[in-house]
Amino acid sequence: MNQQSSQMRREILEIPQAVDRLLTQGEDAIKSCASALRALDPPMLATVARGSSDHVATYLKYVSELLMGVPVASIGPSVASIYKAPLKLGGSACISVSQSGQSPDIVDLAKAARRGGALTVAITNNPGSPLAAASEHCLNIHAGAELSVAATKTFMTSLVAGLMLLANWRGDAALIGAIHGLPDALERAARIDWPEVRAATKGWDSLYTLGRGPAFAISNEAALKFKETCLVHAESYSSAEVLHGPVSIVGQGFPVLAFAAHDAAEAALVEVADQVADKGAAAFVTSPNATKATRLAHIRTDHALTDPIALIVSFYAMVEKTATERGIDPDTPRHLKKVTETL
Amino acid sequence: MNQQSSQMRREILEIPQAVDRLLTQGEDAIKSCASALRALDPPMLATVARGSSDHVATYLKYVSELLMGVPVASIGPSVASIYKAPLKLGGSACISVSQSGQSPDIVDLAKAARRGGALTVAITNNPGSPLAAASEHCLNIHAGAELSVAATKTFMTSLVAGLMLLANWRGDAALIGAIHGLPDALERAARIDWPEVRAATKGWDSLYTLGRGPAFAISNEAALKFKETCLVHAESYSSAEVLHGPVSIVGQGFPVLAFAAHDAAEAALVEVADQVADKGAAAFVTSPNATKATRLAHIRTDHALTDPIALIVSFYAMVEKTATERGIDPDTPRHLKKVTETL
Numbered sequence: 001m002n003q004q005s006s007q008m009r010r011e012i013l014e015i016p017q018a019v020d021r022l023l024t025q026g027e028d029a030i031k032s033c034a035s036a037l038r039a040l041d042p043p044m045l046a047t048v049a050r051g052s053s054d055h056v057a058t059y060l061k062y063v064s065e066l067l068m069g070v071p072v073a074s075i076g077p078s079v080a081s082i083y084k085a086p087l088k089l090g091g092s093a094c095i096s097v098s099q100s101g102q103s104p105d106i107v108d109l110a111k112a113a114r115r116g117g118a119l120t121v122a123i124t125n126n127p128g129s130p131l132a133a134a135s136e137h138c139l140n141i142h143a144g145a146e147l148s149v150a151a152t153k154t155f156m157t158s159l160v161a162g163l164m165l166l167a168n169w170r171g172d173a174a175l176i177g178a179i180h181g182l183p184d185a186l187e188r189a190a191r192i193d194w195p196e197v198r199a200a201t202k203g204w205d206s207l208y209t210l211g212r213g214p215a216f217a218i219s220n221e222a223a224l225k226f227k228e229t230c231l232v233h234a235e236s237y238s239s240a241e242v243l244h245g246p247v248s249i250v251g252q253g254f255p256v257l258a259f260a261a262h263d264a265a266e267a268a269l270v271e272v273a274d275q276v277a278d279k280g281a282a283a284f285v286t287s288p289n290a291t292k293a294t295r296l297a298h299i300r301t302d303h304a305l306t307d308p309i310a311l312i313v314s315f316y317a318m319v320e321k322t323a324t325e326r327g328i329d330p331d332t333p334r335h336l337k338k339v340t341e342t343l
Numbered sequence: 344m345n346q347q348s349s350q351m352r353r354e355i356l357e358i359p360q361a362v363d364r365l366l367t368q369g370e371d372a373i374k375s376c377a378s379a380l381r382a383l384d385p386p387m388l389a390t391v392a393r394g395s396s397d398h399v400a401t402y403l404k405y406v407s408e409l410l411m412g413v414p415v416a417s418i419g420p421s422v423a424s425i426y427k428a429p430l431k432l433g434g435s436a437c438i439s440v441s442q443s444g445q446s447p448d449i450v451d452l453a454k455a456a457r458r459g460g461a462l463t464v465a466i467t468n469n470p471g472s473p474l475a476a477a478s479e480h481c482l483n484i485h486a487g488a489e490l491s492v493a494a495t496k497t498f499m500t501s502l503v504a505g506l507m508l509l510a511n512w513r514g515d516a517a518l519i520g521a522i523h524g525l526p527d528a529l530e531r532a533a534r535i536d537w538p539e540v541r542a543a544t545k546g547w548d549s550l551y552t553l554g555r556g557p558a559f560a561i562s563n564e565a566a567l568k569f570k571e572t573c574l575v576h577a578e579s580y581s582s583a584e585v586l587h588g589p590v591s592i593v594g595q596g597f598p599v600l601a602f603a604a605h606d607a608a609e610a611a612l613v614e615v616a617d618q619v620a621d622k623g624a625a626a627f628v629t630s631p632n633a634t635k636a637t638r639l640a641h642i643r644t645d646h647a648l649t650d651p652i653a654l655i656v657s658f659y660a661m662v663e664k665t666a667t668e669r670g671i672d673p674d675t676p677r678h679l680k681k682v683t684e685t686l
Contacts, residue, residue, distance in 0.1 A: 042433065044387050046414055051587035054508050069431040069459070071389055073416040078556050078583060079408050082608045083684070088386065088412040105583065150588075205592075206549055206576045213421050228588045233549045235578050238420060241447065244394040245571045248676045249548075265425045333591045338517075 007324075008148040008229070008330040012190060012316045014282065015220060016183040018153045022142045025160060033121055033137040034168035037093055040119055045072045046087075046094040046140045048109045052151045052221060053097035053158060056123070059217035060162040063305055066213070067170055069299025080112035081105035090117030095162065096293040098122070099154040099338065100132050110134045121165070123158050128185050134243065139165065148331045153315050155221060156186070159309060172323050178303030182310075189299040193317040196294060200255050200282040202320060204230055207255035208246065210239045211308070212265040218308040219295065222315045229323040229330040239265075239272040258285040259315075261307035262300050286311055348466045351491040351572070351666075351673040355533060356644035357442070359494045362363060362503050363526040365485045367502060376464055376480040379509035380436055383462055388415045389430075389437040391452045395494045398499060399466070402560035403438065403505040406648055409556070410513050420448035423455035424469045433460030439503065442489065442497040444472025447549040467500050482508065491674045495659050498531070498564060519645030523594045525653075532642040532653040536660040540638060540666060543625040544599050548575055550598035551589065551664055554613065554651070555608040557579045561651040562602050564565060565658050572666040572673040582608075582615040582658070593624050601636065602658075604650035605643050 020336035045064055047057035054074070060073035075094075079085050081104065094113035098106050101124035111134050114120045122135035125143045132138040142155035158177065167175040201207060207226070211219030217234040226234030237246050239258060250256065258273040260266045266287055277283035283293035292331040323330035380482035388407055390400035397417070404415035418437075424447065434568070438454035440448050453475050457463045464479035468486045476483040481510050483502035503522065511517040543552060554562030562579040569577030580589050582601060593599065599614040603609045609630055616636035620626035626636035642653040668675035 029363070029584055042416070043433070043435075044416060052585075061421075065418065065430065066426050066428045069429050071387070071418060071430060071432065071435075072414040073387065073414040074557070075408065075414060076405070076556070076581065078608060079405075079466055079582075080450070082611060083556060084408050084607070085409045086412050087408065087414060089414065092386075092387070092414075167441075212419075213426060216419070224588050228591050231592050233576055233578065233592050235576065238419065238421075241397075243566050245676070248571050249576050251572050264427070265421060268425060299577075333588070 002180045006149055006281050006320060006324065009318050010049040011148050011153045012313065012320060015153045015313055016187040018143050018157050018160050019186060020183040022157045024136060025142045026140055029139050030161065031162050033051040033139060035164055036119060036137065036294055037169045040093060042092045044092045046092060046113055046118060047071060047072060047074050047097070048077060048090055048094060048106055048113065048231065049097040050077065050103065050106065050108065052155045052224060053099060053222055055217050055221040056155065056162060057095070057161055058155050058164065058220060059214055062164050062214040062217065063163060065170065067166060075109060077105035077109045087112055087116040089113050093117045094118035094129055095121045095122060095123065096135060096317050097158050098131050099125045099151055099158070101126040101131035101220055107134050123161050125154050147335050150225055150330060155307070162304070175305060178301055178306045179301050181305060185299050185301045185310050186313050189313040190317050192297050192299065192314040193321050194296055194314065197257060197284055197296070198325060200320050201232065204255050206233050207232060207257065208236055208242065209236045210242060210256060210258040210269065211236070212239045213263060214270050214305055215259040215261045215265070215308040215311065218312045221312055222257065222259065225316065225319050227318055228324055228333045230328060232306045239269045242272060245276070247276065247279065250276055250279055253283045254282045256283040258283065259308060260285050260287040260310050261304055263307065265305035286323060349497060349663060349667065351493055351663050354489060354491050354496045355663060357655055358496045358499050359502050359526040359530040359632065361486050364417050364528060365500045365503055366523060368485050369483055371488050372482050373384070373504065373507050374511055376482060377481065377508055379462060380576035383436060385413065385435045385462070387435045388413060388416060388437060389456055390417050390433055391420060391437060391449055391456065391484065392440040393420065393446065395498045395567060398503045398560050398564040399440045399498060400438070401563060402502055402557055402651070403509065405557040405560065406506060406509050409416065410509060410515065417447060418452060419572065420452045423452040430459040431485060432456050434460045436464060437461035438464045438466065439474055439478060440501050442494055442501070444469040448478055450474050462466050464616055468497050468682045469582060492676050493568055493673060499652070506648070518646050518648060521644055521649045524645050525649060526677065528642050528644045528653050529656050532656040535640050535657040535661050537639055537657065539620045540600060540627055540661055541665050542637070544665060545573065547598050550575060550577050551585065552577055552579045553583045553585060553599060553601040553610050553612065556606060557648055558602040558604045558651040558654065561655045564655055565600065565602065566617070570660070571660055571676045573669055576674060578605065579596055579656050582612045590622065591618065593619055593622055594670035595623040597624045599624045599626040601626065602651060603628050603630040604647055605648065606647035624661050
């Protein structure tokens, strides 16, 4: 297979342009929704999502808590779809994230949140979807068609749409400026593809990804993509959790990939990466400060909260190459369909 | 090593007695805290925990949402300890769970929650700990000394203490009755140790555990214990998530262990277990309704919310035997210490 020809690679390379399109064509809807949130001043947010979209929700949770002190509850869709439990969400807002906007359990929970009193916001690539119809505000991510089963550009545009929403709600000019600088940063990030990680993971069927704070959401996304595209059992941990128990499976050469943003957690994350390197792991970290773990090339952005967004693009470039090097077509992962409808 | 002699096994066998002690000696503190919560009527709960204790928090999240419709936000300890972000928690309650009550990041976040306006509750085995001192209410779990690094009886007593708190807050007599029936049910559950799972996982270094709703928290706990005591890369998924991507690594004979309670999610969970069995997995499920997955022996309790609690005891009995059969001393996992202090 010609490596250049994978749909996943083409869609990764489209990310900067898709983010740019979102920031232009999606701006009005985002600003109008941000005004509604500012007027409401909710004491908490709820999120509803699955899979990659749930990693977007985890990222937005950290941003909301760090930027505004507003706590975020991730609600399991089963609460509505299976258990039919009525939720008390009066005065709050509920953000649903779904590329297709079609999974019945996500739609059920968005409806239950609205009945429970929440202002409902859908982040979706399909403004004609049942999820969009069930929600008061719809943020179209303007990603265009995504054909690869493994979501990349819809993950990025969902994440940027949600971040832009929170930045506008907060009225944070520095963050809004950094978001507008993302297309350029992502263009550069897509050219990095970590050959040393590809070499170290060769032959391994199991590995860890690590993060902390907003970068933990990125680590979650990386682990899922490793599974989907390379059939590798990658699992994501907070760098603060990994030493509590999960480290026990880390033997000689076990790959560990740590996503560090240039933020207050960088030092703690680097320390854990160095510690697992000391235990024999093949540890990598996106920071110049590691002493035992291998330092990976990375693109920094103009804000600590946008740094993780550049990291995942370099990861996507790496994992697509890893898949093709393993002889796997990253566009058609084993057992998977593009739209999963869960009840 | 003599299998009967492991500290972990002795502590598993002490679980029914420890739960009984908690229900007698801990009752007053639980009832007093429940009254305070009823009077407060918080619109949301926050939880603070790591590792096994965080699985307790996940279980309590489902119970709160299903029983009372009160949403629960799990707050990453880094929000306070690393990022120093002030949280807005006015009118809410925050439950911290920590066996030792000593990890600085957990204590920091409990303090930040109190400053942010939350009523703070500590669930701990150490009423003299910094966490207990930092919290307005302390629920002593009365587990007695726990010497094995892998927590079992402190997980169980933390979980029952939290459940009893929510049941008393809600004034749910049926649930309170079922909780009082637990010591007997757990006694019987400890005698089940799933030899067919031990046989199927032999030689495997990677597997999945599954759950949905409250049983998902139990699945999380099972995956961590597999790692800690057997050095197996076990990962937990919601049965609704696993088909979205993680299923791609499931090949012929890949072990999948699904924890089904007798609740509204049982049918959906059994369906996924049957589906992964169809893809070649060695799938097991604690339900009589499976047609392709192997049905495992299990103890049912007097309430759907207490069913998962009996399942984890049978799991503990199984995983301790799996470790000793693999020649691993489950009391001293590789790389681990009993008390992990994270900054």
